[in-house]
Amino acid sequence: MKEDKIRKNSEFRIVYRKGKSFSNKLLVLYVFKNFKNKDINRVGISVSKKVGKSVVRSRVKRLIIESYRLNKESFKKSYDFVFIARFACNDKGYSEVETSMNNLFRKAGLYFDENNANKINKIL
Numbered sequence: 001m002k003e004d005k006i007r008k009n010s011e012f013r014i015v016y017r018k019g020k021s022f023s024n025k026l027l028v029l030y031v032f033k034n035f036k037n038k039d040i041n042r043v044g045i046s047v048s049k050k051v052g053k054s055v056v057r058s059r060v061k062r063l064i065i066e067s068y069r070l071n072k073e074s075f076k077k078s079y080d081f082v083f084i085a086r087f088a089c090n091d092k093g094y095s096e097v098e099t100s101m102n103n104l105f106r107k108a109g110l111y112f113d114e115n116n117a118n119k120i121n122k123i124l
Contacts, residue, residue, distance in 0.1 A: 006044030006080060015044070015082045022107045026092060026100040027064070028084040031108050041075060043068055044082040052090045060085045060097075067098035076110045 006012060019032030034042060045064050047057040064083050089097065105111040 004040045004042050006042050006082065011042075011080070012044055012046070012082060015080050019080070019082070020108070022104045024100055024103055024107075026086055026089045026097060027104060028086065029101075029104040029108065030082040030084070031110065032080045034078050034080045038078045041072065041077060042080045044080070045085070046082065047085040051085055051087055056090050057085075060089050063089075063092075063094055063097045064101070067094065067101050071098070071102065074112050075105055076112055079110065 006015065015030050015032040019030040022029045022031070043065075045061050047060050049057070051057055051060060064085065068081075068083075083101075089100075092100075102111065
């Protein structure tokens with residue numbers, strides 16, 4: 001579990017500089033292709049003090065972590081993701097954060113839809 005987290009400032013900066021960003025009302029997602037780890041995705045979360053005090057920031061982090069954890073099998077592998085929470089995220093519930101996250105992954109083209117995969121496999 002430790003290897004799938006982005007913790008170092010230098011790792012965050014690489015994703016910010018070289019990665020591509022996608023955003024919506026609640027979250028910003030930075031995506032960078034990770035060539036070292038082909039089997040896992042690494043995730044980093046950034047919540048600034050503008051979102052709220054420490055209790056609010058921790059809650060937002062937990063919501064993001066949980067919505068990613070429950071949906072991580074639906075995402076393509078070998079990427080680094082950095083989520084940045086926006087101010088509007090401070091009073092939202094789990095379902096809104098999860099919908100926002102799935103929306104970002106669809107925008108990025110990283111959401112692996114099982115229905116489309118089954119159709120492609122039937123054609124081949």
